[in-house]
Amino acid sequence: MTRKLSVILSLVLVCVFAVSSAAYAADKVTVRWWHIFTEESQKAVCQKFADDYMAANPDVTIEMTVMENEAFKTKLTTVMQGGNPPDIIHSWGGGVLNDYAKAGLLRDITADLDKDGWRDLYGAGALETYGAGGKNYGIPNDMGMIGFWYNTELFEKAGIKAVPTTWSEFLADVQLLKDSGTIPIAVAGQDKWPAMYYWTYLASRIGGKAAFDAAYDRTGSFADPTFVEAGYKLKELIDMEPFQDGFLGSIYNDEGGLVGNGKAAMELMGQWAPTVQADNSVDKKGLGDKLGWFPFPAVEGGAGSVADAMGGGGGFIVGKDAPDEAIDFLKFINTAEAQATMAKAGMVIPCAKGAEVGLTDPFKLQIKAAVDNAPYFQLYYDQFLPSATAQVINDSIQGLFAGTMTPEEVAQAIEDSAAEELG
Amino acid sequence: MNDLFIAGNQHKYILSPQKRNRDTLTALFFLIPTLIFFFIFIIYPIIQSLYYSFFNWKGFGPAINFVGLRNYEKILTDSVFAKAVGNGLLIVVLSLIVQLPISIALAIMVRNDMPGRSFFRTIFFMPFVFSESIAGIIWVSMFKPDPSIGFLNAIWTLIPGVKPLEFLGDTSQVMMCVFIALTWKYLGFHMLLYMAGLANIPREIEEAAIIDGASNWQIIRNVTLPLLSTTIRTSVYLSVLGSLQQFGLIWIMSKGGPVNASETMAIYMYRFGFMRLALGYGCAVGVILLLICLIFSVSYQRLVKQQDYLGGLYS
Known part of the structure; x- marks a missing residue:
């Protein structure tokens, strides 16, 4: 008898708890915000946004989840596959966003953008990155490009007078650096994507916008001469053995450390490179005033211009179950003032018009000018294309770096995947 | 275990059929909670994977693009998957011919009244306490190609005139590096198994052998090892399964690279299922x-482990 009683009692208790917690939750709206600003001062900026918003809107709770890049990707994939996206999500746009949108995991914010001139805050191209099928699912927050970050001192020591503007000048400079006893280039072969930049940039310098667009809309192909040629040009560089020993086993932090510690003369990397170089250097300062930047050199006879840019950045997309408060909060963290604050903290190269005032770093200003003036801006191939093709690109290019695949095989492998995913 | 088995057998013949039925029912009743969890978390996901493996599915929304056996066809004709299977077998073979003999030797060594044996036991067992990721990170830094960072290259380059080894960055060295880390990590676990097995061998048998004038090697060869056979079979079984499913340590160390040189089946599954977002394909790899x-x-239980039960009955 007593046992029965205790069972019943505990069941009642469980019910009471369940009901009371549900009732409590109904009073408040929670906005779940996932981002990747893990660095302490940057995290604090985000926390302040959340605190300020909660102070002004007491009925809203902002729940912040901060994760490191790779962990974020893995965890987001899992919750997305589980059909339960957070409300505001860091995103790189492109192919992955496309997949999410197709599966109905994102909230269409086209109408919200049209209200009160929110849309006019951003350039059309940047905004387009966070849309699919004519609808907007998010907004850009950061937009930059890839270029060569180099050590001015090591370049001088090797007797290089001016930064290279063509591929053959570049190869000649690599030889000079090699002769001077420095590692010309650091590259993270294990992580693959830093190696991928070389091939994709070469392809865009050789074939320009037309070649990529044709391959993408399937009137052309990734096995076209442009993409094979990119492999051969890259092979000229690889055959010079310009990279650090064991580069195929290096990860991106190794690459940043080699440049940050002045052991390697340059790396091809995005706008975030100086932060990573400093983080992985012995004195935590990086190269300081010895750091320089130049755009990817042109290829002689190529259709692409040296002013064309390849890059990307970050933005925020909105999950399918996001409450209206989430969109309001998204607006709040993306006003020109908020973006300027983020720019000042070194978190972004801002996209909102009027936020440039926060930008003081000379390199970021240089990059922003290059992005704004680029006749053709290409989002990183591995973000733009469907995930499967993106991974094939990364895998095959690693094969090219390791010498196990020929330029023809690389182009064909990418084309095979593209035919399946895009066709 | 063997005693239990015999006892269970006798039980079966002594009890009346009614009593037996009642016993089965009681047993079932007590098993229900476990069975529920077993079905929800083990059986159901397996069936689900099997179902999804027939689809071209990215994991978002419902699976609608039915492709039949095409995923399996692609996997079985993919040279990278063949490489993954080959690497799995390589780890199996190396584990059996390198790792297990060493762990038996260590277990025998730390059993005897060697001074400081508890110290050595702890040292040998310690790597097993680390998680695979920590072990991986430790070995990555050991194998760094830059002699100013990597310990092994710092020693290697003390020899004048040699170039630093590339270790994880070289397609032909990476499997060796990974295997060294695996051995370091799992040696202690197998040693522990053998220590437990050795503790079960009655001291008298070996003492009898000593009295008969057997040398140390003869005792080990003719007394210890045969009596250790049950443990050896268990150890081999665990080692083979662990090798076939190896993921964590290799993922941390090399991500299966360079250029698939250290790919295993589990890494292949992860790369396709989660990185390429080909979850249907990944499911098919999982099923294989x-x-x-x-x-x-099953075949190991039938062919090898069966002897244990028989041994129990006839000894």
Whole structure:
């Protein structure tokens, strides 16, 4: 008898708890915000946004989840596959966003953008990155490009007078650096994507916008001469053995450390490179005033211009179950003032018009000018294309770096995947 | 275990059929909670994977693009998957011919009244306490190609005139590096198994052998090892299954690279299922991996482990 009683009692208790917690939750709206600003001062900026918003809107709770890049990707994939996206999500746009949108995991914010001139805050191209099928699912927050970050001192020591503007000048400079006893280039072969930049940039310098667009809309192909040629040009560089020993086993932090510690003369990397170089250097300062930047050199006879840019950045997309408060909060963290604050903290190269005032770093200003003036801006191939093709690109290019695949095989492998995913 | 088995057998013949039925029902009743969890978390996901493996599915929304056996066809004709299977077998073979003999030797060494044996036991067992990721990170820094960072290259380059080794960055060295880390990590675990096995061998048998004038090697060869056979079979079984499913340590150390040189089946599954977002394809890899492990388990139990039960009955 007593046992029965205790069972019943505990069941009642469980019910009471369940009901009371549900009732409590109904009073408040929670906005779940996932981002990747893990660095302490940057995290604090985000926390302040959340605190300020909660102070002004007491009925809203902002729940912040901060994760490191790779962990974020893995965890987001899992919750997305589980059909339960957070409300505001860091995103790189492109192919992955496309997949999410197709599966109905994102909230269409086209109408919200049209209200009160929110849309006019951003350039059309940047905004387009966070849309699919004519609808907007998010907004850009950061937009930059890839270029060569180099050590001015090591370049001088090797007797290089001016930064290279063509591929053959570049190869000649690599030889000079090699002769001077420095590692010309650091590259993270294990992580693959830093190696991928070389091939994709070469392809865009050789074939320009037309070649990529044709391959993408399937009137052309990734096995076209442009993409094979990119492999051969890259092979000229690889055959010079310009990279650090064991580069195929290096990860991106190794690459940043080699440049940050002045052991390697340059790396091809995005706008975030100086932060990573400093983080992985012995004195935590990086190269300081010895750091320089130049755009990817042109290829002689190529259709692409040296002013064309390849890059990307970050933005925020909105999950399918996001409450209206989430969109309001998204607006709040993306006003020109908020973006300027983020720019000042070194978190972004801002996209909102009027936020440039926060930008003081000379390199970021240089990059922003290059992005704004680029006749053709290409989002990183591995973000733009469907995930499967993106991974094939990364895998095959690693094969090219390791010498196990020929330029023809690389182009064909990418084309095979593209035919399946895009066709 | 063997005693239990015999006891169970006798039980069966003594009890009346009614009593037996009642016993089965009681047993079932007590098993229900476990069975529920077993079905929800083990059986159901397996069936689900099997179902999804027939689809071209990215994991978002419902699976609608039915492709039949095409995923399996692609996996079985993919040279990278063949490489993954080959690497799995390589780890199996190396584990059996390198790792197990060393761990038996260590277990025998730390059993005897060697001074400081508890110290050595702790040292040998310690790597097993680390998680695979920590072990991986430790070995990555050991294998760094830059002699100013990597310990092994710092020693290697003390020899004048040699170039630093590339270790994880070289397609032909990476498997060796990974295997060294695996051995370091799992040696202690197998040593522990053998220590437990050795503790079960009655001291008298070996003492009798000593009295008969057997040398140390003869005792080990003719007394210890045969009596250790049950443990050896268990250890081999665990080692083979662990090798076939290896993921964590290799993922941390090399991500299966360079250029698939250290790919294993589990890494292949992860790369396709989660990085390429080809979850249907990944499920098919999972099903194949399950089949391989299942076939091995069942045939190993039938062919090898069976002897344990028989040994128990007739000894």
